Amino acid sequence: MIDRRKHPLPVTRQCEILELSRSSLYYEPVPLGAGDREVMRLVNEIHLKLPLYGSRRIRDELRDRGQNIGRDHVRTLMRKMGLEALYQKPRLSDPDPAHKVYPYLLRGMEITAANQAWAADISAP
Numbered sequence: 001m002i003d004r005r006k007h008p009l010p011v012t013r014q015c016e017i018l019e020l021s022r023s024s025l026y027y028e029p030v031p032l033g034a035g036d037r038e039v040m041r042l043v044n045e046i047h048l049k050l051p052l053y054g055s056r057r058i059r060d061e062l063r064d065r066g067q068n069i070g071r072d073h074v075r076t077l078m079r080k081m082g083l084e085a086l087y088q089k090p091r092l093s094d095p096d097p098a099h100k101v102y103p104y105l106l107r108g109m110e111i112t113a114a115n116q117a118w119a120a121d122i123s124a125p
Contacts, residue, residue, distance in 0.1 A: 002014060011025065036077065039067060039069060039073075040080075040081060042065065042067065043062070043074065043077055043081065043083070044083070046061050046062070047078075047083050051085070051086045052086055052087065053085060054087075055074045058078070059071045059074045
């Protein structure tokens with residue numbers, strides 16, 4: 001950005017040229033407070049000791065240690081820190097090895113006329 005006080009081009013026009021919103025020009029991030037940093041230190045300590053714990057159990061651990069904090073705030077801090085509970089995630093796209101794999105019968109076939117190949121959708125709405 002060009003210095004707003006010295007240049008004749010208005011801020012509105014500068015933002016239009018750069019395709020920025022004016023509010024993003026004036027935005028200043030708010031630094032974390034001392035309380036949040038202390039809670040983040042405790043969350044990190046708990047997560048290193050018990051990596052299977054999610055935000056609910058970490059909240060309970062923090063309450064046992066005297067911190068009165070809600071689960072949503074714990075979850076927000078965990079996201080900022082890049083922490084996530086370790087658990088086996090569902091493998092929804094893996095086919096069952098017992099299921100038969102059917103061949104694609106139209107592969108290599110050139111369809112040039114109407115009614116040469118038909119298709120149907122049997123999925124439920």
